[in-house]
Amino acid sequence: MLRSGKVLFRILSSSCSTSVRYSASGKAWLTPTGFDTGIKTFNSLTKKKEALILAREGTATWYSCGPTVYDHAHLGHACSYVRFDILQRILSRFFGITVIHAMVITDIDDKIIKRSWEENVSPAVIARMYEDEFKRDMLSLKVVPPAVYLRVTENVHHIVAFIQGIIRNGHAYATPEGNVYFDVQSIGERYGKFVGAASSQVEPGTSNKRDSRDFALWKTSKPHEPHWESPWGHGRPGWHIECSTIASHVFGSQLDIHSGGIDLAFPHHENEIAQSEAFHRCGQWANYFLHSGHLHLKGSAEKMSKSLKNYISIKDFLQSYSAEEFRMFCLMTKYRSAIDYSDGSMLEARTSLETVRTFISAAQAYIRGQLPCSPVQEDILWQRLAEAKSTIGTALADDFDTSKAIGALMNLIYHGNCQLQPTTSRGIAQSPAVFGAMVTYIQDVLDMFGIELLRSKEAEVLSSDGNFQSVVEHLTRFRSEVRAFALTRHNDANNKPALYPERVPLLEACDTLRKDLVPLGVVIKDRGEASTWEIKPSRRTAMTSKHEDK
DSSP states (O other), X not given: OOOOSSOOOOXXXXXXXXXXXXXXXSOXXXXXXXXXXXXXXXXXXXXXXXXXXEXXXXXXXXXXXXXXXXXXXXXXXHHHXXXXXXXXXXXXXXXXXXXXXXXXXXXXXXXXXXXXXXXXSOHHHHHHHHHHHHHHHHHHTTOOOOSEEEESGGGHHHHHHHHHHHHHTTSEEEOTTSOEEEOGGGGGXXXXXXXXXXXXXXXXXXXXXXXXXXXXXXXXXXXXXXXXXXXXXXXXXXHHHHHHHHHHHHHTTOEXXXXXXXXXXXXXXXXXXXXHHHHHTOSOSEEEEEEEOOEEETTOSSBOOTTTTOOOBHHHHTTTSOHHHHHHHHHTSOTTSOEEEOHHHHHHHHHHHHHHHHHHHHHHHHHTTOSOBSOOOHHHHHHHHHHHHHHHHHHHHBTOOHHHHHHHHHHHHHHHHHHOOBOSOOSOOOOHHHHHHHHHHHHHHHHHHTOOHHHHHHHHHHHHSXXXXXXXXXXXXXXXXXXXXXXXXXXXXXXXXXXXXXXXXXXXXXXXXHHHXXXXXXXXXXXXXXEEEEEOHHHHHHHHHHHHHO
16 A cells, blocks of 8 residues: 555545433543444443444544654554554454554654754654664564554644644634644533543643643744744644644544554543544544553553663564564453563463464374374364354454453364374374364464464574574675676687686586575575575475474
8 A cells, every 4th residue: 555645545524423422521422323343342432332333334544643753662662553453453354344544653752852962963863763663663563554654744734724723713822932722721521531631730831821731732943943834933733733633634524443552541632632623623533542551561560661761672572572472462461451561471472372383283284194193073173163263253343352362262272182182093084174174263363463373483493593694695795706706807819808717617606506595495696796695484494394304
């Protein structure tokens, strides 16, 4: 799909609703009209599970708050993004719903500016460096990229126009200093849709604020800070307005799902709602808010965060554990729950994956006839498979309960292992169909969750040879130097360029080496006098497997 800063989608719809409910804070929530997915999801606006109803059948519009790119992403970020990636995969792969996902990249912020001063480079350099690293981290964790990433700095003109619209509608005001604040009093009791929001912390500001709860839409620039032109003078956007503007820029006045960490509910999401509904003059901008629980270091009540300096970077984490293991770790708890991170919990996730791999390997050996077993009670296994399918379907429709789904999958594996009782007897009737069905279903479910057992095993084979890629790099470089020497030409008796005859065997040896490495999974491509190389994991894995079977 396209990944540009331009508008990909303009989905306009009115916030038509026929049923009114009230959230725990007493604020009205309007039950959407449209397509009932059959899923119940916990909506932070009402603090209860609600039927997930989409504006359009088969399509969900989804906006999520992206990172503020001033430092390395850590496991706390990874946990939230992986959990919501799993939810989106469930929607698309299990329920057949196309998810249109947009994410903002906050690439201008006080923290980015502070970091740029510390590093003595421009804020743009800091932002781009950590944005690129964030995207690489997400790919390493197998998080499906959104349909579009949008940067704040590339949408400032839209933000200015959005603020002007809020002012026109009577819900914001400018101060003599050039700041623009949202007027919380102008929307009355509609502010505070999340419990306790109305009495929570307030945003610092000047004495020209009308109400201590008013928050900045536009901030006048300080000396030596990046700034943009606006009707109120040089300045830059406030934090909350960027998400309202960009989400509206992509999806219009109606959004199905908004996601983020639970710490963003107030003030960030609260203020997004206020701004968006004031701009669009609608009763309900986003129908569902999904919030993920915090990641804690085991034994600590504090969430993992940069400010507390208690974080583990994604890059460092992946030196010890795989993306599949982290996904299993996330799957074993509900996405809304706080989650304790420790080596013990990661080893539990690793053990669960090894249990799955061991069963699949044994079942496949049984299907091939390489593992003679006592007679299998087929009817029981078909029944267990049907029960697992039913349990997993019910669990996923009940607020995406992956912990219950994983439990059902592991229970199915337990019953499969109980039937695989090796025997020395020969000629016993086999029951390959039921085990084939079990293996296929288990792989399909894990693949839906983003766990690809075959590929992760290939990666494991490559990583088990710690210096393999370095060896290939040195070998290729040496071969290139030898080949370049062999290709050196001189003028022959007819004054025409020709190879040195004594060096031709070197050239032939280089060609032989290139051909001999192909079956080992190393492909060297000669491009003129230079050469490039790549590793084909599947071939090397196959060779390793054959070697181990001998």
